[in-house]
Amino acid sequence: MWPGTAVRDTSRVLLTLTTTIRPATDLGYLLFKHPAKAQAFSTAAGAAHVFYPAADEDVCTAALLLEVDPVARPRDGQHVSDRPYAAGSQLAVAMATVFRTAMTGRCDARPELAERPIPLSVRVPATSCRGGAALVERLFAPLGWRVDARPVPLDPEFPDWGDSRYLDLRLDGEARVADALKHLYVLLPVLDDTKHYWVAEDEVGKLLRAGAGWLAGHPERDLISARYLAHQGGYVRTALAQLAELDGATEESLDNALTEPVNAPAPLAVVRRQAVLAALREVGARRVLDLGCGGGALLRDLLADPAFTEIVGTDVSAGALAAAERRLGLDRLPDHTRERLTLRQSSLTYTDPSLAGYDAAVLMEVVEHVDPSRLPALERAVFGTARPAHVVVTTPNVEYNALFPALPAGQARHPDHRFEWTRAEFREWAGAVAERRGYTVRYSPVGPEDAELGAPTQLALFSRKEA
Known part of the structure; x- marks a missing residue:
């Protein structure tokens, strides 16, 4: 793992977003969160905190820390798990609440900046991934991200126990902040391949809105749609039909959904x-x-x-x-x-x-x-x-x-x-x-x-x- 990685509190999930654009503190305008303030938000996944570990002209890092509510979690019908609360659908829910305006691409103070790709580095120290580093590469690399995904050991004190299914994830590239947030919003739950809440029909609309401009042409759009929609065939078929129309493709994706049953x-x-x-x-x-x-x-x-x-x-x-x-x-x-x-x-x-x-x-x-x-x-x-x-x-x-x-x-x-x-x-x-x-x-x-x-x-x- 990178230097500075510490033992994680099992009730917290962390995501950081760093830029070196000058002045780097413009990241605060893009996220609608002032670098000089620490803010707290109530979300369906738990309490979310936004703060800036670094904020100057050269480097600015925004952090989203989610404190997962272990009491509220069983509402989805699951038992309380002792696994680490790694990044997945809970973090995506918090992002949609905290960075809602940023994800739309709106920036009143710097409208021209919101339309520009800027240098970005994303860090998620605990990412739940059913598929390993190879899957992360398949999902993020086609979007222009350079991927560094390192397995987290089950216990650093006992290396013979091997690695867990969690990854210390870093993404580097140039992208609009809105696009970066949308990529994470969709793909973090896809990596985890599970959702902590009931998937209903409105999830199709969420997927299509967050995937606008990139999902239709993604080489793994079938897998992304199936995992994001919890493998619910009817919803997957609806999403793929609309994505196929956007892509100009034939019915390959539809057949993937149709033949599942x-x-x-x-x-x-x-x-x-x-x-x-x-x-x-x-x-x-x-x-x-x-x-x-x-x-x-x-x-x-x-x-x-x-x-x-x-x-x-x-x-x-x-x-x-x-x-x-x-x-x-x-x-x-x-x-x-x-x-x-x-x-x-x-x-x-x-x-x-x-x-x-x-x-x-x-x-x-x-x-x-x-x-x-x-x-x-x-x-x-x-x-x-x-x-x-x-x-x-x-x-x-x-x-x-x-x-x-x-x-x-x-x-x-x-x-x-x-x-x-x-x-x-x-x-x-x-x-x-x-x-x-x-x-x-x-x-x-x-x-x-x-x-x-x-x-x-x-x-x-x-x-x-x-x-």
């Missing part, structure tokens, strides 16, 4: 990507088009396999491409990896000769987002102009929808679906396209297969006859 061995979105990758490897594809790439989930898997030497992701939505760029962390990738990928804004229904000559094209959960009247244009653009050696198409099997408990009867899996095909309808369309365009086609089920209703996803692998 089906007791599948893995989320459908993961199984689907594995099936697509298997098809590409089977035909020996090296130069691949991901047409309608959305938020970049498949692109990430393609980049992870060096066998795919050239990858092009296209989408009609500039927002989706921006989300893919964030998700992939292109600015942090090694040059030799980044050079394998190109992102382009392009419509599936317009011919683009520059896309011709590739080994394979993938349309993963894309065709159902196209108006039926525009399917001939898609066929012409993909199978006529681009004309790759192989085409992989996946789409929902509408018959399987009856097995999703969270999906009302007659409702499509995604609000942007123009249609969803039965297995017979998909084969009719794919067979006709193959016949007209000089391809052969074969079909595979993807996901857990029901004896009568088939699998949740249907896959067609087209191969050009002269390929």
Whole structure:
């Protein structure tokens, strides 16, 4: 641990926020808390105190100390635990009360400063984390934070006992104070993977408000949503549906929520990507088009396999491409990896000769987002102009929808679906396209297969006859 770490009182949780912007005491304006005053607040989690251990022109540190009420804690139906009161949902609740105005990004005295990223260092000496330092990295690094998460020993006097699941956490970076507070408000409970209060429908709104501008494009948004909402499937589905719309992505996140009650061995979105990758490897594809790439989930898997030497992701939505760029962390990738990928804004229904000559094209959960009247244009653009050696198409099997408990009867899996095909309808369309365009086609089920209703996803692998 860092020098100065002391034995923690098991009823207190500490968070500090430090800046070196000059004058550093402007942090008081951003937090709406004067550096010369120590203040106390009553919160639902206990008594919160704000004070400044350091406050001068060069360095300013604001501290939030929460005294957790051990008597009030059992109101959530839990017994009083002897574990340390480490940072989690209780600290997040206190932050929302104490720094409410700061989290909105408002700063009456320094409005221009509130909009600027400033150097910040966040310290949480006792962070509850179910997932260890690796999970902290996955959650905070995509947001631009440099992470230093050090395990706290069970007992410093007995090192042989090993480490606890608590971390001494430090984050460094440049961010707006409002954004830093929102990141912590959402992700501290996510790290803990538990909440000390009952999760109701209004938690979805809290998540979306605090996650505005960053959560939709976060590579771990599914995990974040599930943990923040205490794994309550209905709420998770609602949040992911709205985040998918903001992200410009397809229904990958929705399927993660939908398939949870089906007791599948893995989320459908993961199984689907594995099936697509298997098809590409089977035909020996090296130069691949991901047409309608959305938020970049498949692109990430393609980049992870060096066998795919050239990858092009296209989408009609500039927002989706921006989300893919964030998700992939292109600015942090090694040059030799980044050079394998190109992102382009392009419509599936317009011919683009520059896309011709590739080994394979993938349309993963894309065709159902196209108006039926525009399917001939898609066929012409993909199978006529681009004309790759192989085409992989996946789409929902509408018959399987009856097995999703969270999906009302007659409702499509995604609000942007123009249609969803039965297995017979998909084969009719794919067979006709193959016949007209000089391809052969074969079909595979993807996901857990029901004896009568088939699998949740249907896959067609087209191969050009002269390929």
